[in-house]
Amino acid sequence: MKKLGLLPKLIIGIILGIIIGTTGIEWLTRLLVTFSGIFGNFLGYIIPLLIIGFVAPGIAELGSKAGKLLGITAGIAYLSTVVAGILAYFVATLILPGIISGGEIAESGITVSAFFEIQMPAIMGVMTALVTAFLFGLGMAAIKGKAMLSFMQDFQQIIQKVIETIIIPLLPIHIAGIFARMAFTGEATQTLAVFGRVFIVVIAVHIGFIILQYLIAGSVTGINPFKAIKNMLPAYFTAIGTQSSAATIPVTVKSAQKNGVTDEVAEFAVPLCATIHLAGSTITLTICAIAVMALAGNALTFGQVFPFILMLGVTMVAAPGVPGGAIMAALGLLETMLGFTDANLALMMALYIAQDSFGTAANVTGDGAIALVVNKFARAKA
Template sequence: MERKGKIGLLPKLIIAIIAGILIGKFTPEQVVRLLATFNGLFGNFLGFSIPLIIIGFVAPGIGDLGKNAGKILGLTVAIAYGSTVLAGSLAYFADSAVFPHILSVGAMVSESAAHGNPEEALLAPFFIVEMPAIMGVMTALLIAFTLGIGMAAIDGGKLNEVMHEFQSIIEKLISVVIIPLLPLHICGIFANMTYGGEVQTIMSVFIKVYAVIIALHFTMLIVQYLIACSAAGKNPFKAIKNMIPAYFTAIGTQSSAATIPVTLQQTKENGVDEDVADFVVPLCATIHLSGSTITLTSCAIAVMMLHGMDVSFAAMLPFVMMLGVCMVAAPGVPGGAVMAALGVLESMLHFSPTMLSLMIALYLAQDSFGTACNVTGDGAIAILVNKLTGKNARIPDTSGQPVGAGD
């Protein structure tokens, strides 16, 4: 949670977007190229960091889940993952039906057709410093899966401790270096797009995409509570009403972890057994990201359509399924989900550095609403798990399990 008197990330991003548009419109080319040079350096460093982020978050996340045993853990993980995949699938079908009518498909390609490449309309940096990643994204994913499953299988305490220290280093890298520099990066992106004549297309996209995303958030919450409350014999709309304090708290904190006390209190008001709530809510704060998945899927589809790329369910379903894994134990900082998703966007959907930057801007500008959807959905999962396991279910010990914001 932000300290009083300190500007939050969202206001900084808004200021950066406005400043970037003004710089691109009213300043000399050299100023825009200077920002483009910073963007080149920052983008290359981000590319270098992506495999480290994947290993740092996915491996210990899988290892921690595997260390705990019991019916309630497996059931909660399965329901949370299923909810995440359902959310992404819902977003795909809704976006595919709506976006072609509200977005100019291929707009960023047609505007730059004279250049032969949509990214050639942007100014080049003064110089480039190559920062090759230590390994490819898929290699990082395979290593993360191997280490995570291996730690769970052999109960590797020492390796688990090393991986958690590595995770802490990567969290510091994101919270101290990447997140503070993001506003300047976004400013440079919008300055360059304004100079290249593309910013009007992007700005017209923002509000339309956000309207669809928020509508999908509410739709997903209704679906989650209809399923959970039908099984538990409860009134879904009363249960949703009880979770409203958690929803608005998450909008303010932008963190599932920081909202846990309120989510717990409101979940118990919905009649969930205290032991079940105390286990399910903190766990889901790490592994259940239905709102974030809706946002990432919708933003990805919007960016792909603007660039004239093919958007098919065959391509998007594996992307959504991989998202559900990669965002496990995402860092406890605002925007952690999109940082964890960058590698999947690059490797599976073939996003360029400029497209990744657009994804970061689109995602972070509404991060709090995705978080609010995540935590409110956690309450529905708790109701369903409570019904399916009963009060006598064995609750695993999660005292050693980290809880990230996952947003």
């Protein structure tokens, strides 16, 4: 089992959960539901700490980096992420109502409860954590002090260790508990059918946005956009395998250089974008959020989703380099800004992680388009 990736484990968890729930063995289903409840409360506790641990040092490190092109690269990356989210919202609101009917998951009236609950109140609210992270990050960048930055980097490593050794390994069991409950109450089959439809929409929007990015980059630089995309394919497929933008950096740099980006720009822009440019992940999070809420018969308005997208672009700065890092960083926003319940968050994690590798692939391929534009600015300044 240790050699299996997160996605296979997640699929096994879903299958086992459905089998346990459909057999009608109430005590076993309740046992899994009990675990899911405790795990969900632990997630609620860790979210504010995760935001501080990753956003604060991420902002501080960005502010401490020298170079005239830092502001341009960061601005383009953030704009790309926001535009990706907006595009995803309008595509989702146009297509999803045709494939997900409101309240499609019918309630059977059958319920199953946990044996007991363990409450784990968070140290602070999510918005308090965000403000604190911004304050610490900007403050550390302003004073250029190393002591607090070193402390925050150590704190970041602690939180990442928690994600890698507790949250990610136990996540399949948590998902198994969610699907065991849904199978017990008769909701699992409809949910999985919706998952398949949403997955196709997400991948299609990823590909469409990659083409849009390179059409814009091609119009700015004069390069053939489709030839540029072809040169980036090694990075795209490497990211599908690694599920990490950071782990794909060497391949992304080489692919960008094939498109004529100078060594200096490629080695600066690509690593920077690997931590701040998450257009593919934003597309996935936006579409999946709308789909999960649609399952319960709730529609998200643009007025609700747009602030979420704006905050998402900042919150996922330096998202952990582990599978599912972006969704972990976004959990707090989903809960506070979009009104997600624990069950909604669990479905969201399952749906997101199922295509995490494709979101990462879209991220790194877009990094190559940004590198092309930044390279144009660098030549103009030279």
